[in-house]
Amino acid sequence: MVLTIVWLVAQLVIRPVSSTAIIAEKLAAGDLDQRVLVRGENETARLGMSFNRMADSLQDQISRLETLSTMQQRFVSDVSHELRTPLTTVRMAADMLHDNRENMEPLYKRSTELLYDQVDRFDSLLADLLEISRFDAGSQKLEIMSVDFMGVLQEVLTAVEPHLLRTSTQLTVHTNFQELMVDMDRRRIERVLRNLLFNAVEHSESKPIDVYVDASETALGIVVRDHGIGLAPEEIEQVFNRFWRADASRKRTLGGTGLGLSIAAEDVRLHQGKLEAWGIKGLGASFRMTIPIDQTLPMGPSPLPLEGYELLPLDDLGPSLEGSQSQEVPRA
Numbered sequence: 001m002v003l004t005i006v007w008l009v010a011q012l013v014i015r016p017v018s019s020t021a022i023i024a025e026k027l028a029a030g031d032l033d034q035r036v037l038v039r040g041e042n043e044t045a046r047l048g049m050s051f052n053r054m055a056d057s058l059q060d061q062i063s064r065l066e067t068l069s070t071m072q073q074r075f076v077s078d079v080s081h082e083l084r085t086p087l088t089t090v091r092m093a094a095d096m097l098h099d100n101r102e103n104m105e106p107l108y109k110r111s112t113e114l115l116y117d118q119v120d121r122f123d124s125l126l127a128d129l130l131e132i133s134r135f136d137a138g139s140q141k142l143e144i145m146s147v148d149f150m151g152v153l154q155e156v157l158t159a160v161e162p163h164l165l166r167t168s169t170q171l172t173v174h175t176n177f178q179e180l181m182v183d184m185d186r187r188r189i190e191r192v193l194r195n196l197l198f199n200a201v202e203h204s205e206s207k208p209i210d211v212y213v214d215a216s217e218t219a220l221g222i223v224v225r226d227h228g229i230g231l232a233p234e235e236i237e238q239v240f241n242r243f244w245r246a247d248a249s250r251k252r253t254l255g256g257t258g259l260g261l262s263i264a265a266e267d268v269r270l271h272q273g274k275l276e277a278w279g280i281k282g283l284g285a286s287f288r289m290t291i292p293i294d295q296t297l298p299m300g301p302s303p304l305p306l307e308g309y310e311l312l313p314l315d316d317l318g319p320s321l322e323g324s325q326s327q328e329v330p331r332a
Helices: 002-028 043-099 106-137 149-166 186-203 260-270
Strands: 145-148 171-174 181-184 209-215 219-226 274-280 284-292 320-324
Touching: 002 043, 043 106, 106 260, 145 149, 145 186, 149 171, 149 181, 149 186, 149 209, 181 186, 181 284, 186 209, 186 219, 186 260, 186 284, 260 274, 260 284
Parallel strands: 171 209
Antiparallel strands: 145 181, 171 320, 209 219, 219 284, 274 284
């Protein structure tokens, strides 16, 4: 009699609960079509019906969010493409006015310069939106070739130098390499380096910036380390999200769309690499890019620590490739 009672309890209570737990695990894994089989009208059956209603509600909400996300991506893509044509016309007019600004009165000259700068910023934002739409559509392609990474880095440093001088920021590159051949898409990796360096200048608060470059047999590593406002742990988790900014109220000196690091992360991912962030609030932040030397071989671990060589003497890290010394520049 006792065994019979135990068997009945197992059939009526324990087995349905166990089945519900299994279905819940499948739902959590992404199989939203799973439902609990309901029998009878007891408390266990009521639990099963409530569970199924919850699953239906979750599936409906997820479907609506997916539809909304698809519509949003299509809207961004369509608007970005539609704005390209009128922006090209405005760009031509702004270029013509800018080229002849010396013949204008001071008021019109200043207005022309402002127009030119804002059109350039608008063009940059539109280019970022178009790139994001290509990532969403899965239409991005890599143009892999063997490129001297140190030469690409030097070109980016030349572009960054005016902003270093303007903000009185010292930047030093630490490496033992004069030439480093890497399989990569030159345009995309150059864009990653620009985003990382401009981000460091923006948030360094005129404090020194260190760039470390090293390579193993299979992986290239570069760390951009600033000593500015830094990142909190919760900010590190969001730093690669689209349109996210650490402090929206903070005055920005280089503009920016909030898409730079997100695009950089996508570019590195396309190279089968990693882009990682580290930081301590008030002590600075560090960004590490690691990509394979050869795209046909596994990447392996990064040759550089994520935090940079903060505690080691700089003389132990090899000669400085390029340094921009602090200098006061008259402001307009």
